[in-house]
Amino acid sequence: MNPWHDVELGEPIERHFRCVIEIPKGSKVKYELDKQTGLLWLDRVLHSAVHYPANYGFLPRT
Numbered sequence: 001m002n003p004w005h006d007v008e009l010g011e012p013i014e015r016h017f018r019c020v021i022e023i024p025k026g027s028k029v030k031y032e033l034d035k036q037t038g039l040l041w042l043d044r045v046l047h048s049a050v051h052y053p054a055n056y057g058f059l060p061r062t
Contacts (some may be wrong), residue, residue: 005046007060021057033058 001005003020022031022040028051032043046052 002057003033003040003060004041005038005061017059019057021055023052023056026051026054028052036045 001060007020022033025030028046030043030045030052031040033040042060
């Protein structure tokens with residue numbers, strides 16, 4: 001399943017929606033989506049003491 005092309009946003013719900021998280025909050029690992037294959041690949045690893053402060057991703061088909 002391709003997370004960019006095949007995942008529906010779903011029904012409009014007041015507080016929830018589907019998304020794909022490429023960088024989890026608190027992680028030192030960054031993934032990137034290849035839109036053609038639908039695969040997530042490892043883009044980089046932070047080697048310093050910092051980490052990503054929030055979830056980062058996208059809404060499918062947007």
